[in-house]
Amino acid sequence: MPKRVLLSETDLPDSWYNILPDLPAPLPGPLNPVTLAPLQPADLADLLPQKVIEHEFTQDRWVEIPERIRDVYKIWRPSPLVRAERLERALDTPAHIYFKFEGVSPSGSHKPNTAVVQAYYAAEEGVRRLTTETGAGQWGSALSFAGALFGLEVNVYMVRASFEQKPYRKSLMRSWGAQVYSSPTRRTEAGRKILAENPDSPGSIGIAISEAVADALSREDTKFALGSIMNNVLLHQTVIGLEAKKQMEIMGEYPDVVIGCVGGGSNYAGLAYPFLADRLSGERPRTRFVAAEPEACPTLTRGKLAYDYPDTTGLTPPLYMHTLGHDFIPGSIHAGGLRYHGDAPSLCLLKEHGLVEARAFPQTEVFDAAVRFARTEGFVMAPESSHGLKAALVEALAAREAGEERVVLFNISGHGNFDLAAYDSFLAGTLENPTVTDEQIAASLSDLPSPAASA
Amino acid sequence: MPKRVLLSETDLPDSWYNILPDLPAPLPGPLNPVTLAPLQPADLADLLPQKVIEHEFTQDRWVEIPERIRDVYKIWRPSPLVRAERLERALDTPAHIYFKFEGVSPSGSHKPNTAVVQAYYAAEEGVRRLTTETGAGQWGSALSFAGALFGLEVNVYMVRASFEQKPYRKSLMRSWGAQVYSSPTRRTEAGRKILAENPDSPGSIGIAISEAVADALSREDTKFALGSIMNNVLLHQTVIGLEAKKQMEIMGEYPDVVIGCVGGGSNYAGLAYPFLADRLSGERPRTRFVAAEPEACPTLTRGKLAYDYPDTTGLTPPLYMHTLGHDFIPGSIHAGGLRYHGDAPSLCLLKEHGLVEARAFPQTEVFDAAVRFARTEGFVMAPESSHGLKAALVEALAAREAGEERVVLFNISGHGNFDLAAYDSFLAGTLENPTVTDEQIAASLSDLPSPAASA
Numbered sequence: 001m002p003k004r005v006l007l008s009e010t011d012l013p014d015s016w017y018n019i020l021p022d023l024p025a026p027l028p029g030p031l032n033p034v035t036l037a038p039l040q041p042a043d044l045a046d047l048l049p050q051k052v053i054e055h056e057f058t059q060d061r062w063v064e065i066p067e068r069i070r071d072v073y074k075i076w077r078p079s080p081l082v083r084a085e086r087l088e089r090a091l092d093t094p095a096h097i098y099f100k101f102e103g104v105s106p107s108g109s110h111k112p113n114t115a116v117v118q119a120y121y122a123a124e125e126g127v128r129r130l131t132t133e134t135g136a137g138q139w140g141s142a143l144s145f146a147g148a149l150f151g152l153e154v155n156v157y158m159v160r161a162s163f164e165q166k167p168y169r170k171s172l173m174r175s176w177g178a179q180v181y182s183s184p185t186r187r188t189e190a191g192r193k194i195l196a197e198n199p200d201s202p203g204s205i206g207i208a209i210s211e212a213v214a215d216a217l218s219r220e221d222t223k224f225a226l227g228s229i230m231n232n233v234l235l236h237q238t239v240i241g242l243e244a245k246k247q248m249e250i251m252g253e254y255p256d257v258v259i260g261c262v263g264g265g266s267n268y269a270g271l272a273y274p275f276l277a278d279r280l281s282g283e284r285p286r287t288r289f290v291a292a293e294p295e296a297c298p299t300l301t302r303g304k305l306a307y308d309y310p311d312t313t314g315l316t317p318p319l320y321m322h323t324l325g326h327d328f329i330p331g332s333i334h335a336g337g338l339r340y341h342g343d344a345p346s347l348c349l350l351k352e353h354g355l356v357e358a359r360a361f362p363q364t365e366v367f368d369a370a371v372r373f374a375r376t377e378g379f380v381m382a383p384e385s386s387h388g389l390k391a392a393l394v395e396a397l398a399a400r401e402a403g404e405e406r407v408v409l410f411n412i413s414g415h416g417n418f419d420l421a422a423y424d425s426f427l428a429g430t431l432e433n434p435t436v437t438d439e440q441i442a443a444s445l446s447d448l449p450s451p452a453a454s455a
Numbered sequence: 456m457p458k459r460v461l462l463s464e465t466d467l468p469d470s471w472y473n474i475l476p477d478l479p480a481p482l483p484g485p486l487n488p489v490t491l492a493p494l495q496p497a498d499l500a501d502l503l504p505q506k507v508i509e510h511e512f513t514q515d516r517w518v519e520i521p522e523r524i525r526d527v528y529k530i531w532r533p534s535p536l537v538r539a540e541r542l543e544r545a546l547d548t549p550a551h552i553y554f555k556f557e558g559v560s561p562s563g564s565h566k567p568n569t570a571v572v573q574a575y576y577a578a579e580e581g582v583r584r585l586t587t588e589t590g591a592g593q594w595g596s597a598l599s600f601a602g603a604l605f606g607l608e609v610n611v612y613m614v615r616a617s618f619e620q621k622p623y624r625k626s627l628m629r630s631w632g633a634q635v636y637s638s639p640t641r642r643t644e645a646g647r648k649i650l651a652e653n654p655d656s657p658g659s660i661g662i663a664i665s666e667a668v669a670d671a672l673s674r675e676d677t678k679f680a681l682g683s684i685m686n687n688v689l690l691h692q693t694v695i696g697l698e699a700k701k702q703m704e705i706m707g708e709y710p711d712v713v714i715g716c717v718g719g720g721s722n723y724a725g726l727a728y729p730f731l732a733d734r735l736s737g738e739r740p741r742t743r744f745v746a747a748e749p750e751a752c753p754t755l756t757r758g759k760l761a762y763d764y765p766d767t768t769g770l771t772p773p774l775y776m777h778t779l780g781h782d783f784i785p786g787s788i789h790a791g792g793l794r795y796h797g798d799a800p801s802l803c804l805l806k807e808h809g810l811v812e813a814r815a816f817p818q819t820e821v822f823d824a825a826v827r828f829a830r831t832e833g834f835v836m837a838p839e840s841s842h843g844l845k846a847a848l849v850e851a852l853a854a855r856e857a858g859e860e861r862v863v864l865f866n867i868s869g870h871g872n873f874d875l876a877a878y879d880s881f882l883a884g885t886l887e888n889p890t891v892t893d894e895q896i897a898a899s900l901s902d903l904p905s906p907a908a909s910a
Contacts, residue, residue: 003529006461074458075537075833082530086604104559106833108872148830149541171875174882175829374630375603378530378561417563417872420626427629 003085005247007078012070013242015062016235019273019346022061022280024353027345028320031307036452039317046217047224051121055232063235072116072149076105077239081247086376088396095399095406096253097392100244100271102413103381107172109414110267111142111227114236118225119146119154129153129222131215133183133208136162136336137169138382138414139227144178155222157183157211160203162336169418183208190214190313205340206312206326213315228264229310229319229344237270240411245274248409255409257288257395261387262300262358263337265291265344267413268388272356275409279355289356291347292391294338294366296434297330299323300351300358302441306448308342318449322348324436325444331434333363334422335383337413341444359391362433366390367426370416382414383422458540460702462533467525468697470517471690474728474801477516477735479808482800483775486762491907494772501672502679506576510687518690527571527604531560532694536702541831543851550854550861551708552847555699555726557868558836562627564869565722566597566682569691573680574601574609584608584677586670588638588663591617591791592624593837593869594682599633610677612638612666615658617791624873638663645669645768660795661767661781668770683719684765684774684799692725695866700729703864710864712743712850716842717755717813718792720746720799722868723843727811730864734810744811746802747846749793749821751889752785754778755806755813757896761903763797773904777803779891780899786889788818789877790838792868796899814846817888821845822881825871837869838877 020027030039044053055063065073084097102110122130130152134140140156147154156178163170163182170180183203184191190210194201201207209226216224227233248254258275260268268291278284291300303322310316312326323342324330330339350356363383370386372393373379381389392410399406416423425431475482485494499508510518520528539552557565577585585607589595595611602609611633618625618637625635638658639646645665649656656662664681671679682688703709713730715723723746733739748755758777765771767781776797779785783796805811818838825841827848828834836844847865854861871878880886 002464003526004464006463008461009457009459071458106829106835145833149833167879168872168875171879171882172835172872175826175835175875175878177830371630374561375632378600378604380561380627380630415872417623417627417870420623420630423630424622424626427626 001251004080004082005250006080007243007246009074009078011246012073012078013065013239015064017238017242017274017277018058018061018063018235019276020231021059022277023346023349024280024355025349027349030317030319031451033309033315033317036318036449047213049118049121049125049127049223051125052118052232055235056230066120069117069120073239078243079104081244083251084377087373090372090376091393091396091400093396093400094404095396095408097396098248098409100240100411102240102267102411103379103415107138107141107145108417109138109142109382110237110240110270111139112145113239113270114227114233114266115142115146116149117236119143119150119152122223123150123152127152127221127223129155129219130225131155131157131212131222132225133157133205133212135159135205137166138337140180141169141172142227143225144173144176147178148176154178155215156180157185157208159183159205159208160201166418183211185211187211188214204312209311210313210315228266229342231346233266234269234273234344234346237266238273240270241272241274244271244409253407254284255287256407257290259290259292259388259391259395259408259410261338261384261413262291262293262343262347263340263384265347267411269344269347271411276350276355290391291351291356291358292387293358293360294333294335294387295360295362296333296436297324297339298360298436299341299343301360304445305348305352307451308448310342319345321345322351324441325447327447328444331436333434334419335387337384338387361387361390364426364431364433367423367431369393371426379412380416380423381412382416383419385412385414456706459535459537460705461535462698462701464529464533466701467528467533468520468694470519472693472697472729472732473513473516473518473690474731475686476514477732478801478804479735479810480804482804485772485774486906488764488770488772491773491904502668504573504576504580504582504678506580507573507687510690511685521575524572524575528694533698534559536699538706539832542828545827545831546848546851546855548851548855549859550851550863552851553703553864555695555866557695557722557866558834558870562593562596562600563872564593564597564837565692565695565725566594567600568694568725569682569688569721570597570601571604572691574598574605574607577678578605578607582607582676582678584610584674585680586610586612586667586677587680588612588660588667590614590660592621593792595635596624596627597682598680599628599631602633603631609633610670611635612640612663614638614660614663615656621873638666640666642666643669659767664766665768665770683721684797686801688721689724689728689799689801692721693728695725696727696729699726699864708862709739710742711862712745714745714747714843714846714850714863714865716793716839716868717746717748717798717802718795718839720802722866724799724802726866731805731810745846746811746813747842748813748815749788749790749842750815750817751788751891752779752794753815753891754796754798756815759900760803760807762906763903765797774800776800777806779896780902782902783899786891788889789874790842792839793842816842816845819881819886819888822878822886824848826881834867835871835878836867837871838874840867840869
């Protein structure tokens with residue numbers, strides 16, 4: 001048995017898998033943020049490329065990947081699938097632990113899987129500029145890389161706190177030619193308003209989205225790009241799971257449990273949905289699906305399933321999702337990509353139907369798992385991905401208890417090269433485990449939008 | 456034609472290639488640092504594992520790779536070989552540009568190719584601790600990773616200036632469980648002496664080697680590990696070129712020119728020597744070999760071929776090499792791995808016989824090439840590797856001038872995720888091009904050791 005399965009580029013999927021037609025119930029659609037009536041595709045026309053809007057609403061099970069996008073995927077795809085035998089031995093478990101490794105992309109995570117698609121269609125449709133928001137910087141990096149390849153000017157509104165604390169993410173984006181702004185900026189009405197009220201505002205994802213959206217709407221040649229939660233993003237990420245299925249087949253195994261971390265849900269859906277298709281069709285009725293999240297931001301485990309805004313200021317279409325409230329502020333954890341108040345609607349629906357289990361972990365247990373992994377399998381992974389690893393360890397240890405040869409598959413969504421300050425804190429014993437009370441959640445859920453009667 | 460060739464692990468070489476028996480002339484051996492008479496293998500017995508000493512002196516053309524080392528290589532090897540078609544189009548060149556990509560290893564460079572070998576043999580021979588020096592941190596990271604896998608305590612003496620300026624490299628080593636000291640330390644006589652003279656000493660590679668050697672010699676359970684210039688290190692690195700030969704064969708091409716950056720020579724020898732074997736055997740008499748170095752530290756282009764100490768303080772066996780003098784201090788450039796006063800003896804001999812050409816480049820041209828590459832091929836590479844890229848661009852543009860379909864192969868020895876401050880300086884226009892005068896070189900060459908009459 002090989003340790004690592006590397007497919008050749010002829011094995012690169014030629015279509016993305018769309019789970020929408022296979023869901024166990026119809027997916028409640030997004031709302032118009034102004035009228036709160038059901039959103040029409042045309043409502044998004046000023047904001048997103050036409051083809052991206054099509055991908056958002058399509059009910060086609062398979063969506064063909066254009067040749068020029070496959071050409072770009074080939075820079076780092078297919079990504080490796082690896083059997084973690086050293087980790088298995090260290091855990092003394094009969095479980096077989098596999099990981100899919102998305103850290104090999106130029107920006108170091110799974111994010112380019114959708115960034116190159118959004119950039120490609122924008123360029124095809126004559127767009128010259130893209131705007132986006134970024135927190136810790138993974139998404140902004142991915143879009144900067146993608147924009148460089150298709151000749152687009154990428155404008156990233158980066159949350160001020162990260163802009164100042166993570167200078168190297170900013171440098172990476174600029175190396176690809178992007179403009180990076182410390183948000184709130186004086187470039188938009190929204191930014192100027194915040195700065196007038198509080199010149200020292202550290203910014204937030206919500207503010208940065210507002211600024212990026214305002215920038216895109218203010219110019220004919222500009223569109224906006226988003227890196228998670230939307231259907232089109234999840235669709236593009238399914239290349240991960242489609243490759244992993246072929247790779248598991250080469251290993252002669254099929255996972256008993258498919259695991260990943262969830263911030264907005266895109267890396268997890270990317271890995272899990274192609275396997276979920278087999279469960280939904282009845283072909284693999286016993287495969288389990290585990291979504292891992294931080295205790296500090298427990299959207300799937302403790303959030304409410306309701307319509308809520310994806311951004312803090314209510315400029316974007318409300319989605320029907322597990323939410324902690326659009327003004328929920330999670331405790332300060334290092335997994336910046338998991339500090340988000342909501343989740344992708346399709347993932348929420350699957351969780352509601354018992355097809356996806358959710359688990360929340362405290363920060364120190366997650367880092368303990370990551371260090372254990374680094375010292376056996378070598379790779380130092382992102383704190384986000386370490387949540388999936390932690391869930392995989394729980395499964396592997398349960399398999400040992402049960403004496404079962406359980407097959408565990410999890411996703412490493414990105415490498416940890418930009419997160420080493422967090423490892424430092426963990427090794428120094430200064431890492432904390434922020435939690436959240438029911439009262440805090442109830443308070444931030446008090447302000448949800450009410451769908452119009454027609455929704 | 457595929458863009459990227461990924462071999463399966465069954466294609467991993469089962470032996471390393473040793474160029475020593477194929478060199479066009481006998482290689483002058485190292486000297487005993489005390490007597491300056493020819494060094495005997497036994498002189499190294501307290502310092503290095505026995506098997507590493509064997510690899511240093513062997514004349515066998517092929518040296519078998521133990522199965523347990525191949526098992527570790529499989530974590531990231533075979534590494535990809537990629538055709539840079541987007542770069543070719545951007546340059547409008549008929550040249551075919553290929554790169555081998557060593558940035559996929561857990562520590563991000565080619566260094567683990569030898570680190571795992573040295574750690575494996577040390578563990579096999581009952582060694583419990585390894586010591587080493589590191590400047591920018593690539594080598595220290597690689598040995599920390601390797602040590603973790605074989606249960607060794609790794610002690611890294613890190614040059615104080617880097618220890619303070621590159622905190623994340625230090626964090627990475629600690630994540631793998633290594634002890635990292637800011638050198639000069641109070642742990643060794645050499646360190647204490649330097650600190651007594653100058654409490655604010657920024658340290659140097661020479662001092663750090665002295666400390667690591669002293670530490671290793673002071674304890675029965677400890678050996679020393681070195682990451683470049685020695686024959687055994689170059690031997691271990693030939694997995695790069697052996698894989699690349701198979702990959703080029705799959706592409707149906709053979710390189711007209713094989714290129715890499717040279718600090719001590721290990722990544723370049725690793726890629727080039729298996730191809731050089733074909734030139735030395737007469738099978739491929741016209742293949743060219745180009746070694747790229749910084750103008751700020753022009754060892755191959757302007758150094759003297761003579762015996763000199765690998766370390767600054769003269770504790771280590773003098774080698775017959777191109778040197779700028781063991782107390783030469785190069786200008787401050789970001790390619791820390793290329794700021795070394797000497798080169799591997801076999802590479803120097805090949806250069807002397809006209810088999811390897813050397814080229815020196817100014818820092819800004821090198822970064823300009825790296826940014827161009829990032830914006831076409833995606834990957835942001837280390838400043839060291841960018842020297843090889845720059846030489847590849849020179850070849851590709853010459854091919855355009857000549858209207859030739861030249862096949863160019865170069866090595867990306869590592870990714871640039873820990874070098875983004877350097878990219879920042881380049882993009883801000885504040886990067887300088889330090890050079891060195893003939894007088895400076897002459898001054899630092901005034902203090903070379905004289906071999907004993909018997910040498």
